[in-house]
Amino acid sequence: MKQAAILSLLTVLLAVTLIPFYATLTLSHKTNAEILTEFWAWPTQAHWKDYYGDAIRTLGPYMRNSIIVSCVSVLGVLALASLSGYVFARMRFTGKGALYMMLLSLMMIPGILTLIPAFNWVKGFPLAGGNDWLGRGGSGLLDTWWVLWLPYWAGGQIFGILLCRTFFETLPEELFEAARIDGASDLFLYRSIAVPLSLPILATLAIMNFFGTYNDYVWPLVTLSTPARQVFSIGVTKFGFEGNLDLGAVMAGYVVGSIPLLILFGVGMKYYVQGLTSGALKA
């Protein structure tokens, strides 16, 4: 009885939460006129050939680029965030609080203030892209993958450290204490205890980071110029502009573009659950 109540409550909430998703799918088969007159109705005809065909044809290369960028970003962020998160959660050292705040405070600076200085810095990055050591003469890191990877690692890890530290701190100290007495090094504790027990949080971090970099618009817009290197979030805007677009075609583009994300959710959830049922803590 109680289970049934919970189940129906969750189902109702899920249905409400999924309304926007339903709308996205149906909108992707509608003309502007249909959207303006019959927003909620089922589409009168499918637009597989024109909207979806177009989207798949033109967005393929962009999506490939985005997947490369996001995968590399996620791997780097996972490594950096879990290691540093472990250090902040489990080790004692001088300057811990100050160093932590120095990282955290970076999240508090509005992004629009740092865009132009960041752009000029990657352009003037020393000894890259034909630059001399003072950053003059060339195009620096612009228009290379590094211009995305390096800042994504640098920026993405901060959120990750915050997340990992929070989670590592909740792990029972006895687990670590026992291993320490056996003479295990910190790297061993990190690798053999902290990481395996934190798969849910690492999966969460991977999903959030992948999602964030996959949807990032302004940074790739200003730093990449070669069309062949451009990413999905930019490519999908080529379907229209301002109020005068075929919204259905744009939606089809977004639906196609979200397939990698859906796959990621599935894979991510597998690891998430594995971590939860690993049983080390349940004993």
Added chain:
Amino acid sequence: MKKALLFILFGATLVLPAGAADVIKLAAVHVNYKEGIEKVAANYMKLHPGVRVETAFVASDYDTYIRTQFSGGRQMAPDLYNGNFTASYGAQGRWVPLDGVLRQVNPYTGKPWIDTLDENLINRYKLFGHFFYIPLDFIEIGVFYNKDVFDRYGLKPPTTWAEMIAVCRRLKAEGITPFSVPSDLNSMWVQHIGWLARLMSDAYFRDLTPLLASRPGDWDYDPARNAGWRQNFADPYDDMMLIVSSERKLMAIRDGIIRFDGRRMRAIYGRLKEFSRYWQPGFLGTKQDASHRLFLNQEAAMEITTSSAVTALMKEMRELKPHYRFDWGVFAIPNITGDPLCKGTTRGVGGAGAMFTVTKKDLPDHEKRVIDFLQYLTTPASMQLIIDETLRRQRPLTGPPVIKGVKLPPDLEARFAPFLGLGYEKVPLVGMDNDQESNFQWAAALQDYLGNRIDLDTFLRRYAALMKEALPRSLAASYSDMDPTTNDVERVRGRIKLWAQPVLSGTVVVAGLMLLFMAFLAVGYARTPRGLPRRYTRTAYLLLAPTFMLVILFLYYPALSGLMSAFTRWEEGEPQVFNGLENFRRMAHDPYVRDGAVNQVLILLCNLLKATVVPFAVAELIVALKNRRFQYFFRTAYLIPMIVPGMVTLLIWGLVYDPQMGILNHLLSAVGLGNLRRAWLGEFGLALPSIIFIGFPWIGAFGLLIYLAGLMNIPQSIIDSARMDCRGAWQRIRHIDIPIVRGQTRLLVILTLIGSLQDFQTILILTDGGPSTGTMVPSLRMYHCAFRFSHFGYGAAIGFALFLVILALTILNYRYLKTVEQ
């Protein structure tokens, strides 16, 4: 034909020096022309194998894109772009004046370039005596009307303002909404109502034009144009070539010859108020798409919108199901008659849709090449190709092309006709031309007035006061000395250093930061307290090295340099000048920051609840499920909304809140609460709660995932003991679950703090802070100041203050939780 081709080839080679491969960068916002312009570029490259044309079409954040590229220096900056997005670049000498070359022969047509362009329109964009803009097409406002409805009641398109009001009255009596007018803050500020007010002010103030014209002795006086000029109110183009002195206009404002609280303004805004009674209910919250939806669904008989709606509407009529279709037409905003104060007719306020400027890079050969390409781009043949390609792909046009000799399909030509031949406004009086801030404040005041929060007298008082404040800003932006005999811009131009390199190379700054950081670590290491083995610190620093290397390399320098600009006067495109705490002093008296802060507190508190309570509750429900499969299903399913594009969310909530067609109001009527129907986003006190409510039921995927991870990881021993001690689920949740996820809650609180205080995207898109200041927040004010008003320094100061507030709140949060834990 062959001869012409030869001429083209030969003519072009004559004009241009033979050189190495030259790259022309074109960046445009007009994605509808993408394929057409690309084709023209390809043709040009065939003609000139040594030239490469690189095109970029940037559909959104175009201005950010342009500014960033310009900040990267000469090589990065696009050669051809839509200069009107960074209007202040003109005065700073960043564009090539095209005065001379306009009269010369365009090698691709064999005729003077100007002959195939719209001279009147080019004249409209004359800046300090020079021509910079080359327009391709035209955009103008008009009234779209439903012919079927008009026929049903025997109505005709009105020819005077009074007739228009009569038509409105009749329709309203029949129970039909006469007009649908986009009137949210953004539409007032930079679009429809702004244009309407300009148009009315042009009509009412037109007889003052002779006072503002340049006189003998003025630097820009041209006897060929101004001497012997006679005003002729019947000819909408009579003053097209007349040179009006921008400084004389400013002087007239200073000296009270033009009064913003005078009789003419009173007449204009009284009239506007009367007109607004016939607009759709809750118009202050209606964006353009919602307004168009009313017209298309025949909920409103007329719509004020631009010529860009023509191709869109034609396409929609083809796509609509038959029973939705209707016949439609367009008329221009009719003349105001019978008012002795209003001497002029209502003229066009439109302008160029797509227009290009040539970037000055101080490379004469290269600039010549770019101009040559622009000449090729603006030949009738090229423009025809662009238009044909655009129409073939069923892309929209903003309006008719203005390149002479370009043919449109006859039906389209007829549809565009009512937008043409209306003349151009000469002396529009809405805010200051070069000061967006005054335009914004005017729009906010107008929303208060049309929304019945203030009366006409108060509105006019506020208008006069804000223009008085704007005058010195306007003078500064145009480098004016209030002496019409001197050309101030020329004087200033040499002073501004374009393409300035930063004083300190980034390499040096970052190396310095690195050293400082090492010193900090060394001091900390040396002062390690006793009882803490030094090797702990050593290992920790070693393990943290990659993190801090990356952070110092990529984050600290941009962050510091962004924050430092808070202490400078930094107008767009100009070098920064240190001005101490001036920006912060200004902030202390900024009413928008003050009002915004109040709104922000409310938003923050609600967001904290939304981010913690809801995901926690759902996580508890999922954990309480006994069936593993269901658990797995719900965990994954609740993630799916993450992939919904932001645009869809906004569309949906726009439809929920719409006063006329919205679900919320329909629901209220259905359950007999019709008297609670509201314009949810259009009423001052309601807009903020409505914005906060968006996203219901607020099940954030991230919060859900980390709460679930916390709850499912509760060791079995604790669960067992809980079974003994606690009675019922509530007790367990209170005494075990909530304390055990405290870390997660703290994390979410901090992230929500940071996110809420920085985020302005939703508000920017939905209401732009309106109605009036109803949904203004400090971060939106920062964005407006930095990117809409071009006061980067002041915007950075607001950003700096936000940073300090977030930092303080975060530290407080840590302290507080620590004491709780102890």
